Amino acid sequence: MDAILLQILNGLDKGGAYALIALGLTLIFGTLGVVNFAHGALFMLGAFVAVSVREVLTISTKVKDESVTFFEAFKEVPYLEVWFGDTGRMIIDWSVPISILFAIPIMLAIGLVMERGLIRHFYRRPHSDQILVTFGLAIVIQEIIKAVYGANPIPQPAPEMFSGTANVGALFGLGDNIAYPKWRLVYLGFSIAVIAAVFSFLRFTTFGMVVRAGMADRQTVQLLGINITKRFSIVFGLAAVVAGLAGLMYTPVISPNYHMGMDFLVLSFVVVVVGGMGSLPGAVAAGFLLGTLQSFASMNEVKQIIPGIDQVIIYLVAMIVLLVRPRGLMGRKGVMED
Amino acid sequence: MHIERFTPKSDLMMVLIFSAVILLMPIWLEPFGAAYPDLMQRFAIFGLFAIGFNILFGQTGYLSFGHAAFIGVGSYATVWIFKLYTMNIVPAMIAGVIMSGVFALVVGYICLRRTGIYFSILTLALAQMSYNLAYSVLTPITMGETGLQVEAADPRVWEAPLAAGEVPRTHLFGLEMTDLGGLAGFYICAAFLILGFYVALRITRSPFGSMLRGLKTNQNRMAYTGLNTRPYALAAFVISGMYAGLAGSLMAAMDPLAGAERMQWTASGEVVLMTILGGVGTLVGPVIGAAAIKYFENIFSAIDGAVLTGWLDFLPDFLLDLIVPVLSLFVGKGWHLTLGLVFMLVVIFLPGGIMEGYRRIRDRFSNADAGNK
Numbered sequence: 001m002d003a004i005l006l007q008i009l010n011g012l013d014k015g016g017a018y019a020l021i022a023l024g025l026t027l028i029f030g031t032l033g034v035v036n037f038a039h040g041a042l043f044m045l046g047a048f049v050a051v052s053v054r055e056v057l058t059i060s061t062k063v064k065d066e067s068v069t070f071f072e073a074f075k076e077v078p079y080l081e082v083w084f085g086d087t088g089r090m091i092i093d094w095s096v097p098i099s100i101l102f103a104i105p106i107m108l109a110i111g112l113v114m115e116r117g118l119i120r121h122f123y124r125r126p127h128s129d130q131i132l133v134t135f136g137l138a139i140v141i142q143e144i145i146k147a148v149y150g151a152n153p154i155p156q157p158a159p160e161m162f163s164g165t166a167n168v169g170a171l172f173g174l175g176d177n178i179a180y181p182k183w184r185l186v187y188l189g190f191s192i193a194v195i196a197a198v199f200s201f202l203r204f205t206t207f208g209m210v211v212r213a214g215m216a217d218r219q220t221v222q223l224l225g226i227n228i229t230k231r232f233s234i235v236f237g238l239a240a241v242v243a244g245l246a247g248l249m250y251t252p253v254i255s256p257n258y259h260m261g262m263d264f265l266v267l268s269f270v271v272v273v274v275g276g277m278g279s280l281p282g283a284v285a286a287g288f289l290l291g292t293l294q295s296f297a298s299m300n301e302v303k304q305i306i307p308g309i310d311q312v313i314i315y316l317v318a319m320i321v322l323l324v325r326p327r328g329l330m331g332r333k334g335v336m337e338d
Numbered sequence: 339m340h341i342e343r344f345t346p347k348s349d350l351m352m353v354l355i356f357s358a359v360i361l362l363m364p365i366w367l368e369p370f371g372a373a374y375p376d377l378m379q380r381f382a383i384f385g386l387f388a389i390g391f392n393i394l395f396g397q398t399g400y401l402s403f404g405h406a407a408f409i410g411v412g413s414y415a416t417v418w419i420f421k422l423y424t425m426n427i428v429p430a431m432i433a434g435v436i437m438s439g440v441f442a443l444v445v446g447y448i449c450l451r452r453t454g455i456y457f458s459i460l461t462l463a464l465a466q467m468s469y470n471l472a473y474s475v476l477t478p479i480t481m482g483e484t485g486l487q488v489e490a491a492d493p494r495v496w497e498a499p500l501a502a503g504e505v506p507r508t509h510l511f512g513l514e515m516t517d518l519g520g521l522a523g524f525y526i527c528a529a530f531l532i533l534g535f536y537v538a539l540r541i542t543r544s545p546f547g548s549m550l551r552g553l554k555t556n557q558n559r560m561a562y563t564g565l566n567t568r569p570y571a572l573a574a575f576v577i578s579g580m581y582a583g584l585a586g587s588l589m590a591a592m593d594p595l596a597g598a599e600r601m602q603w604t605a606s607g608e609v610v611l612m613t614i615l616g617g618v619g620t621l622v623g624p625v626i627g628a629a630a631i632k633y634f635e636n637i638f639s640a641i642d643g644a645v646l647t648g649w650l651d652f653l654p655d656f657l658l659d660l661i662v663p664v665l666s667l668f669v670g671k672g673w674h675l676t677l678g679l680v681f682m683l684v685v686i687f688l689p690g691g692i693m694e695g696y697r698r699i700r701d702r703f704s705n706a707d708a709g710n711k
Contacts, residue, residue: 127455128401133685139678308475315467
């Protein structure tokens, strides 16, 4: 029972990342009709915003080390700590959550530039062209990041308050022996909050209403004198923000490296297809579902019965879903039917 | 829409010219510094891979993102024959092509139920699955991360056992790949490339080929005429999978080892790049694209900051300090950045690749002539 709870948490956690990326992919596909292979790169860029913010915060100066008395010793101390003492130390400690403030405008800008500069020219080109050009873009972004930050992963610590493990078992009344990393619980909560925010934005604001109307029937909305293209561009920016935040908050879990985007992209596409192309709830549900399935498959008990199942479960499920229910779990009729 | 004019005679000329260009590569590549066997083998092997990919993508219109899996299957099958039976490449390559064909049949049967982006994602998923399996459960067959290698102690049933410490070499009835100054291996690859090119040409010109182009143009309409389109698409998929398997076999024949990294989806992406860069749907384009990418990969990877500084020595120092770091982003380890940029530019401005560029230039000149008259 303990193990099952742990695996569910693990799965939901990873599923949260899948769901956030898949949500953005679906938004872009549903509005602009563009298949964005560079979405993983946006996820990675978000992670590297966190890296950059931390680097800026920890710009250091040399200060005489008082604890060494035999000789003149110096140690690196961040300026923030020199100037603000404990407050400065706390700011550095909280660098990952703080970088959210920077990530939102940066990712929005990147998304808008990408859409206006490149994607816009591909609305009417075949899907294969869209895949190819965004695939090229993904390579370019990835290589630039590699050139700037190097090929090695750069670990990002979570704030001290959230490092270490939480006793989840007690929470559910299952005894004290289920420990789970606190930050991953935070991530789970965060992803649910972002998903809720996106859905309520689309559901309860006028802007969201127009966007939904545009997704359903673009032409009619245009006939009503609404500039739907402009709104769809903003939706692209929004999707970029969602992907970026997903990557940013994931940094304490896996250290950012230049190929993390590609790693997640393949799986997120599978998630989108399983959920149903163009269906937002489908993307979210499939994200959590596949994440959970994957973590159950990586249990030793399961691996003993079917060796290697943890490596292939997602792809296997995707194939079965596509063959049995080609539209995906919640796909709408008429969206990318062929 | 550009319509290609051809006659049996012009086709024959094309094959002859193509063969001549390929066979004379050791001579005319000399000034480019690319006339060494290892690189030329790679030209031929990846050319073959791209020709096969083009039959599926260029002619039939299915964009597969998992073609590297067939390279992997071909390589593994070939190396296993080397290990178990003989170091002669003929049976090994036959096994490689057949195995990849069978694998393509299974994969194609599943993936071809869907078209468009779904097909791309299904192939991607299947290839990624085989890659993961090769690294985990299938390690007894694939040797996981170390890769599959031939050893002196392998039980080669059809051959006399080797003494311990002797390195097993692949051969074609006694002709070793490194004979003739390394050119033996290249000519074997070249022969397969020419053969593959000829077969692709015959397929393109056949009724079967026009069927495939019909599928690409409008699959629904093909179906409305009462035709079952699935077998045609499946045949194209299997043929192109066998081409990839042959390329993988050749890789293993030239250098008898096989590793799972050949199956990674970036490798599948590479063949897409080659085909697009050269020209989708054309016969020669994919070969040109493959050769161009492999050539520039070789050249660009060798350039680093020091070499650049040497070249630009005539510039004043402050300019040098400015330009060299920027340029070195694009060369050496940053070669993929250049590749990605070039690829994007090609997709945006020249979707037909190098071949379309060539045709546009030619048309412009011939139109100018017509205008003068």
